[in-house]
Every structure is written in structure tokens, then in C-alpha cells.
Amino acid sequence: MLLSLALVLLVSLAASRAMKDAETLQSEMFPPTHPNCTQSLTDYLLLRQELQLSKMAAAEEERTQLTRENLQVLTQVRDTLSQVSEALTQRNQASGRSAAETRRTCDPPFSSVGDSCLLLNLRLKEDWASARQFCVGKGADLARFSDAAGYAAILDYINKINSQDEMTDVWVGGTDEALEGTWLWVTGELMPQGPPFWGSSDGYKAAPDGGSSQNCAGLYKRDNYYLHDFRCNGAAAPLCQK
Template identity: 40%
Template structure:
């Protein structure tokens, strides 16, 4: 009986060994389907999420950029009494923004650079309305009546041919130009080639020497 029992145990162990090796072989040739399928599906879902996330990132960074541009734009504009927007210290007048730099005294060329630094140039008045608007702004600016103010007109290119810096011809006569000793301006000849609004003559236009130092009237066109 002992021998038989021993043999039975050996047989049992052999069977167990054989069983496990058979199981190993099976798994080697036929890997478990379920875990691998789950793995592939997970990979696929992750990949899809990654692509969606990437698209979302691109889309949201575009939207974010638009929002930032809008915020930047609205910060650069200052609301005015008319509800229109002009940059910084500029005030809205008709279709333009004006700024008289009361604390700046510079030559005509330097005045242009001053205004260009603010995103504009010296003011030009292509018609009587624009000129009257500017007169209203200047007279309402609580400044000394004796002030002299640079505007964007000259006959620097050709003596006697007065042009706005925009390239247009400057209008002559009323209501633009004032008088100097009862003679209609411009009358300074080759020594006076830049245009000012002359405070002592109701801020009407006069010609004067470009090297003198006066206050710039800057303009930014409203788009």
C-alpha cells in the first residue's frame, strides 16, 4: 500500500507539472484575448483624447489670442464724451482725434516727430468744418490766448505752394488764414515756411519760421 501511495503521489506531481507546462504553452500560443483587447482599446481612447486635447488647445489658444487682442485694443482706446474712442490724451472731434501738447515747445519738425511718437502727426484741416472743430477744441482747452500752435502745413517743398503734410493743397483765405498788419497770410516769403494757429489772431493760420518753438497740435485719424 505504501508503494502504491508513493506512486500515486509521483503520478499526481507529474500530472501537476505537466498541467502547468501545458498551461504555459497554451498561454504562449494563445495569449489571453480579453486583457490585450482592453489594452488596445484603452490605447485607442487615450490616443483619441490626446488628439482632441491637442485640437482643443489650438482652438482655445486662438480664442485666447483674440480675447487678448481685444483687451489690448480696448485699453489703447479711451472713451470720450461723444462715446467715440481716441488714444491716450486725444479728444474726439468729428472724424478725428486731437491733442494739444500744452507743455511741449519744439520746432516744427520736432513737433511732427512728437505727434508721430503718439501714433499720429501734426493736425491738418482739409475743409472748413475740420478747421472749426479744431478752433473749438483749442479755445475750449483753457490755454493762454497768446499761444502759438504748430499744425501740419508748410511750403517747405516749394516756396509759396502751401500743402498739408497729407499731400493735399492747403486752402487759402477765409476761414483758415488770418491777417498780419492787415495783410492776408501767408506773407512771410522764403523765411516763413511752416503754419501755426496764432493765438493773438484768434488762432487763425499764420506762416512763421519753422525753427521757432511752439506747441504741437497732434491728430490721429479715427478709423
């Protein structure tokens, strides 16, 4: 009887100890929730949100600064373009005034054409040398031009003078007598070559094409006053220039 009671007591003690050991193990494996755990998580999330907002604010400030810089560059470009435009306008105005100021006043029978004075005598038809002497007697020389604008001005003048459309060729101050194939103005300057200055007699072979037999330059009426090489003893009207 006493033995049975002792055995029951031992079993009870063992069971009680086992329960305490189990409670200890559970507390070690699953520690109790900290009372401030929820607050710590909220603070973390708020801090993260604050950092994100700070980054966004910094990026927005950077974009704003870049926009300001671009605006400054565009303003400088606008101001520069305005200055260039104003300078070009002033230069064009000055050029226009200069052109008007350089237009010569010509005494009759000469007419003002560009920056020179021209005289075309359609009634006088002589050889090249005599035509040149006629111009020299007027204080001028046979006409010349250096570019398409000067050539066009001369053509316009001739067509106005030759209003009756007479089939009269016109002498100008060009020759290759000194060196065959090297066409020079009476001033010693090289004459312009090729189109739109020199014409063609047959529509294919471009003037000058007369070789050593045609050494004086004139404007050929049948070819709309394009340049051609003529025989120097031929007859044409002198176009004088001074």
C-alpha cells in the same frame, strides 16, 4: 233812254270789275296769316333755347373734366412731395446715424473731435520738425483740416484746452518748403487758401506773407488762432491728429 241805261250798266260793270281787281291785288300783296304761324315761332324759340342750354351743358362738362384733371395733377404732386420729404427725412436720419457711428473712440490722452482724435500739448514748445516727431511718437501727425467745419472743430478744441488763455501758438501740419508759395499738408494735399482760414498780422496784408523765410504753418494765438506762416525754427505747441 235806252242808251243811257246801257251806259249806266257799263259803268256798273266796270266799277264791279275794278273792285274785284283791287281785292285780288291786296290778297297777293298781303297774304292771310297762316293759322300755325304763332306755333312755329314758339317752336323756333324753344329750339333756340334748347341749343343754348346744350352748349352751356357741354361747357360745364368740359370745365368739370378740367377740374378733375387738375385735381388729379395736384394729388400726384402732393404724393410726390410727400415721398421726397420722407426720403429726405430718412436720409438725414441715416446721415445722423452714420455721423454717430463714424465718431472715433480715442484713447487718452487723445480726445474725440469729429471723425478724428486730437492731442494738444501746451506745455511742449518746440520747432516745427520736433513737434512733428512728437506727434509721430504718439502714432499721429500734425493736425490738418480740409474745410471750415473741420477748422471750426479744431478751434473749439484748442480753446477748451487753453482755458487759461495762454499766449501759445500751435503748430499744424502745413508747409511750403518743397515749393515756395504752394502750401501742402503733410499728407501732400493742398491746404485751403484765403478766409476764413488765413489771418493777417497787420489787419491788411493777408497771410501767408513771410516769403521764403517762413515756411511752416501754425495757428497764431494773437490773431485768434488764424493760420499764419512761421519760421520753422520757432517755438510752438504741437497739435497732433490721428
